[in-house]
Amino acid sequence: MSLAARIAGFATVLALVFGAAALAGSRIDARPGEDARDAAPAIGAMAADGHGAERGRRAPQTVRGLAVSEGGLTLDLARTTARPGRRTDLVLRIADRAGRTVRAFDVEHTKRMHLVVVRRDMTGFQHLHPTQRPDGAWTVPLALRDAGSYRVFADFSVGGRPRTLAGDLAVDGAIRSRPLAAPAPVAETDGLRVGLDHATPRAGAEADLRFSVTHDGRPVAVEPYLGARGHLVALRDGDLAFLHVHPDPGRLRFMAAFPTAGRYRLFLQFRAEGRVHTAEFTQEVAR
Numbered sequence: 001m002s003l004a005a006r007i008a009g010f011a012t013v014l015a016l017v018f019g020a021a022a023l024a025g026s027r028i029d030a031r032p033g034e035d036a037r038d039a040a041p042a043i044g045a046m047a048a049d050g051h052g053a054e055r056g057r058r059a060p061q062t063v064r065g066l067a068v069s070e071g072g073l074t075l076d077l078a079r080t081t082a083r084p085g086r087r088t089d090l091v092l093r094i095a096d097r098a099g100r101t102v103r104a105f106d107v108e109h110t111k112r113m114h115l116v117v118v119r120r121d122m123t124g125f126q127h128l129h130p131t132q133r134p135d136g137a138w139t140v141p142l143a144l145r146d147a148g149s150y151r152v153f154a155d156f157s158v159g160g161r162p163r164t165l166a167g168d169l170a171v172d173g174a175i176r177s178r179p180l181a182a183p184a185p186v187a188e189t190d191g192l193r194v195g196l197d198h199a200t201p202r203a204g205a206e207a208d209l210r211f212s213v214t215h216d217g218r219p220v221a222v223e224p225y226l227g228a229r230g231h232l233v234a235l236r237d238g239d240l241a242f243l244h245v246h247p248d249p250g251r252l253r254f255m256a257a258f259p260t261a262g263r264y265r266l267f268l269q270f271r272a273e274g275r276v277h278t279a280e281f282t283q284e285v286a287r
């Protein structure tokens, strides 16, 4: 290789390194800082107060569920490993700055604690409602069929401030991870067909997600579930950032502000024909 070619090659490497650094820098800048995130309302709250769309384009959006400890509260999982297929009791507590167990929680969507457990590849979704023990800790039976690394999201509100803290739970064994499914407007669950109707959401703008349920082509009446027509959890592909979305109490319709472009997994839960169903969608969000 000639000296000139070597210098050119070196310059290319440097450009790549600086390019990557600039990209990393811009990513970090685009994300809310820890302090800003503490003070800012959740995405759902922004959407609900009507300022989501106008603020969304300028101000950084907040996401939740990326930290085990935030704003003075810490999620403390009693165990961080589990055996595949075995039913175990998942025990957790929320601790304050002094390490004391938090006992008083606000009611949100008819419950004081919502737990979402999902594997890192966004399979094996579970939404659980643990019971509080006299010592303030929460417990719920949990069985994880497949090995892998799971995220445990504790979604709750203390002192009128909604929070989502998350920790990891490892299930030992051979892992068969699955790629994220391609985006599709229809999902099948328990013989029901669930359709998702919306314009392609854009990053930072409020998206209106409307779902419909049919059984053999006939519309299915959706029964109230957790104080609304349905419950929707949205997780960002790549880091499993947790988006809180706001339901329309009367319909299977949600307002969500996706903070960044990319793919998200939507987990819609609703009650119909006497039981709760979960329909999953991959959602593409444009820049």
Ligand SMILES: [Cu+2]
Pocket (backbone or CB within 6 Å): 109, 111, 113, 114, 115, 127, 128, 129, 226
């Ligand atoms: Cu819940």
